[in-house]
Amino acid sequence: MTSEALQKARDFEAQYGPHIPDSERPAFHATPTIGWMNDPNGFSFYKGECHLFYQYHPYSIEWGPMHWGHLKTKDFIHWERLPCALAPDEEYDASGCFSGGAVELPDGRQLLMYTGVQRHHNAEGFLEDVQTQCVAIGDGVDYEKWGDNPVLDGEDLPEGGSTIDFRDPKVWRDKDGTFYAVIGNRTGDGSGSILLYRGMEDFKGELVRVLDRSRNQYGRMWECPDFFQLDGRHIILTSPQDMTPIGLEFHAGNGTMCLMGSYDPEKGFTRERVQAIDYGLDFYAPQTLEAPDGRRIMIAWMQNWDTAGAKPFHCRWFGQMTLPRELSIEKGRLYQRPVREIEAYRHSPVIHHHILVSGETNLPGIQGRMLDMIVTVKPMSPGSYRWFRLHVAKDGRHDTIIRYKPDESTVKIDRCRSGLPRDIVNTRSFLVSPRDGEIKLRVVLDRFSVEVFVNDGEAAATAVIYTRQEADAITFEADGQVLVDVEKYDLAFDGED
Numbered sequence: 001m002t003s004e005a006l007q008k009a010r011d012f013e014a015q016y017g018p019h020i021p022d023s024e025r026p027a028f029h030a031t032p033t034i035g036w037m038n039d040p041n042g043f044s045f046y047k048g049e050c051h052l053f054y055q056y057h058p059y060s061i062e063w064g065p066m067h068w069g070h071l072k073t074k075d076f077i078h079w080e081r082l083p084c085a086l087a088p089d090e091e092y093d094a095s096g097c098f099s100g101g102a103v104e105l106p107d108g109r110q111l112l113m114y115t116g117v118q119r120h121h122n123a124e125g126f127l128e129d130v131q132t133q134c135v136a137i138g139d140g141v142d143y144e145k146w147g148d149n150p151v152l153d154g155e156d157l158p159e160g161g162s163t164i165d166f167r168d169p170k171v172w173r174d175k176d177g178t179f180y181a182v183i184g185n186r187t188g189d190g191s192g193s194i195l196l197y198r199g200m201e202d203f204k205g206e207l208v209r210v211l212d213r214s215r216n217q218y219g220r221m222w223e224c225p226d227f228f229q230l231d232g233r234h235i236i237l238t239s240p241q242d243m244t245p246i247g248l249e250f251h252a253g254n255g256t257m258c259l260m261g262s263y264d265p266e267k268g269f270t271r272e273r274v275q276a277i278d279y280g281l282d283f284y285a286p287q288t289l290e291a292p293d294g295r296r297i298m299i300a301w302m303q304n305w306d307t308a309g310a311k312p313f314h315c316r317w318f319g320q321m322t323l324p325r326e327l328s329i330e331k332g333r334l335y336q337r338p339v340r341e342i343e344a345y346r347h348s349p350v351i352h353h354h355i356l357v358s359g360e361t362n363l364p365g366i367q368g369r370m371l372d373m374i375v376t377v378k379p380m381s382p383g384s385y386r387w388f389r390l391h392v393a394k395d396g397r398h399d400t401i402i403r404y405k406p407d408e409s410t411v412k413i414d415r416c417r418s419g420l421p422r423d424i425v426n427t428r429s430f431l432v433s434p435r436d437g438e439i440k441l442r443v444v445l446d447r448f449s450v451e452v453f454v455n456d457g458e459a460a461a462t463a464v465i466y467t468r469q470e471a472d473a474i475t476f477e478a479d480g481q482v483l484v485d486v487e488k489y490d491l492a493f494d495g496e497d
């Protein structure tokens, strides 16, 4: 049965969503039907199609009582809108249906598992959450909340686990059909941990173990965990809050982190390596799925809580998802590349080889705001340049810069002049692996964003931009002399020009 709160959200989005013209949105990045979007939820296959739910507040472009919005796609590029899936309409989720996952049940129905939030005044009079895990079951459009919710609560926590920060279940079925979930929590030392539960088929899982924990080393609460196998390694992804900076790897505030290691059912997870997931400005709460063809694909909120205050004027939607990315482990690192499906939308290639760049120049046929471009930069001779800059979304007053410094092996993304109406952090530098002054940058532009993939995916950096669409110049600039190869494709979509 559709509750009054859910019906109200569905009516609202059906009435006002269609008023937003396509040209006010990105062409191929997922956005909310109307209002606010944050984390991806329930990113999974159901009946052969990829479903993507999202944290949703339809009534304003600010975070509010969380609903679940709903999209689906056949190719990760073209998104079809479905009606709002969940509204906060029960006592146990009255303050919000927070993030979670989805999985197909053996009987063909779809299970959504989410965090129900109840907010109340504690003994000192402060507002405090109680977070529990809840489920809803449906057919891919309509969902019924389980009569026995919540299915996991304070009783299911390890000793010292916090009931205030117990959220974001990611649920999956193993090859042998067993259900598992990982859930973020805070331990007795106040910092984050990830809990592994098993046997969710009767929706009441049992705690297997604490999979890994921060010990106050990598931020405090660990939000939105994910856990999977990739190229022979076990991988945990999580989004820690209140990070302290570590070199160029982690910055202060909300970050993202990939923990790489091995998992033994007896001994648990052994962490061997830690890296940031995305080195740009706008990336948080990633979630992955395993596609039917075996690819591990990740999508994330293309924002960050520290950047989400900088909204363009007059927008009727806010928040978008990254381009889904294919993951792999190469040379001991997490690699990510845009899903290959994007290549079907490429047209009008423009290719330049061995162009000498010294000072700033543009190249015939290279401009645009909706494109996929690969730029390879080589020194003329060892040490022939101090830096190389790629300027995109440029006009007389604006540009977004991707800069490489060979002596430091750093890439910097700079969106100081990219139309943001607030003075927030707008630059980020990160290390790439040295290649004798050679670097390959793949840049995907979609009206309001720049996603950069370095050296075939060894590092990614993402930034939202609000530069006016007419600013579509692209230039190449070197302090010294470089040789540049450029391969540029425009991206075209039905109903879009």
Ligand code: FRU
Binding pocket: 038, 039, 055, 066, 098, 099, 115, 167, 168, 223, 224, 284, 285
């Ligand atoms: C992460 C997060 C989650 C929570 C959701 C609420 O961005 O804080 O931990 O479930 O957003 O919208």
